[in-house]
Amino acid sequence: MGGNCATVADTMHITLVTPQLNAPADFNICGGASTQLVATGMLNYNWSPSTGLNDANIANPIASPVTDITYTIHATDINGCTASDDVIITVMPMPDINFVATPLSGCKPLLVSFTPASASQLASYYWDFGDAPSGFANNSVLELPVHQYNNSGTYTVALNVISIDGCPNTIVQNQLINVYQQPVSSFTFLPHEGDVDNMLFTFYDESVNAAQWVWTFGEENAGAENSSTLQNPQHLYTNTGFFDVWLYVTSPEGCSDSSSNHIIIRGEYAIYFPNAFTPDNDGINDYFYPEGIELNNNAYELYIYSRWGELVFSTDDVHKGWDGRMQGTGSPAQQDVYVWVMWQENYIIGRQKYTGHVTLIR
CATH class of the missing domain: 2.60.40.10 (Immunoglobulins)
Structure with a gap:
């Protein structure tokens, strides 16, 4: 170059900046759920489409998609550089139950x-x-x-x-x-105890939550009279003895319960012991044994002792009498006065002991 001009040299430094957009990875969410999308590294952000987002122009919007969707984020940094990325959200179905x-x-x-x-x-x-x-x-x-x-x-x-x-x-x-609720079956009755002159019983229901009643009176030979569907029935017994009375109740909803009580009707009781017998095989008065009303084998025991306390006979069979022979040997017992002891149990008297004397005559 001619003239008086000087040559001047200078240096320009150019820095290339790569935008640093950090976008979330692809992920799954459950139907009806929400999630937050988190992006960093840039200045301005825009998400598209805006479907399901609470704000498409912020870094961290809340996403609530109802179907699978791909969001694209467009971002600009402080240098005016731009970057973009995609986030795929897969919506998993809610279980139907x-x-x-x-x-x-x-x-x-x-x-x-x-x-x-x-x-x-x-x-x-x-x-x-x-x-x-x-x-x-x-x-x-x-x-x-x-x-x-x-x-x-x-x-x-x-x-x-x-x-x-x-x-x-x-x-x-x-x-x-x-x-x-289950019903509760319960009842009382009068009289508390019967006898041959007082055999009519009245039963009183005391059940809780009962709507139907079925009674059985424990007297099977009474036929149709052995049961009742009245709430508070009566029953006239025709026999003496022990009877199990049952009350079956049903609630309005069909639930059931039952209860039972024992009643007793005492019969006549009498017992007779002869004071002498003649075991000579003439068919008359050959055996010594008790007789009576309501005499039975329930806990029955009969013992015969000599005047010296020797046991000469015993039995637990009310139908077996003493034939005048010595127990064990079978030899005839001598003519004498003997002591007898009898035990008997029944529903009228309970367990009782009887004693007395009998004369063996030969």
Whole structure:
């Protein structure tokens, strides 16, 4: 270059800046759920499409998509440089659930079986039977549980599940189970004890929560008269002895209970012991034994002793008398006065002891 001009040299430094956009990785969410998208490294952000976003122009919007979606983020840094990235969100379906219970109602204690119904593949179950007083038994993680309700009332049951994709769902069936109170059977009667002159009994129901009554009076030979469906019936007995009376009651819901009482009607009781006998095989007065009304083999014992206390005869058969022979040897006992002791038990007198003397005459 000519003239008086000088040559000047200079250096320019150019820095190339790469935008540092940090976008989230692709991920899954459960249907109906929300998630936060987190982007960093830039100054201004814009997400598209804006479907399901609470704000498309911030770094960290809340996303609530209802179907699978791809979000694209466009961002500008402080240098005016731009960058973009895609985030794919896959929406996993919520598990559809229902369940049935069998039975839905009944008398306590009520054992109920539960069965889930779902087209989804489920990974876990958690049942709440609505029966807090049952403690730990109120919950189950089994697929097909059973639960026993021990108290009357109405119960709400809930089932919580998680699908194999990790998505939860809950179903609640309100007032699903109805458990009915059991009736309590109870009764009294008058008179407290009968006899041959007083055989008409009146029965008084004292049951709780009873709507129907069936009585049996324990006198089978009375035929149709042996039962009644009245609440407070009467029964005229035709026999003496012990009788078991039963009361079967039913509640308005069909639950049942029963109770029983023993009644006694005493018969006549008489017993006779001869004071002498003649065991000479003439067919008349050859045996010594007691006779009487209501005499039987119930705890019957008869002992014969000599005047020196030697046991000469014993039996527990009311139909077997002493034939005048020595027990063990079979030899004839001598003519003498002997002591007898008899034990007898029956419903009229209980267990009683009788003693006396008998003369053996030859």
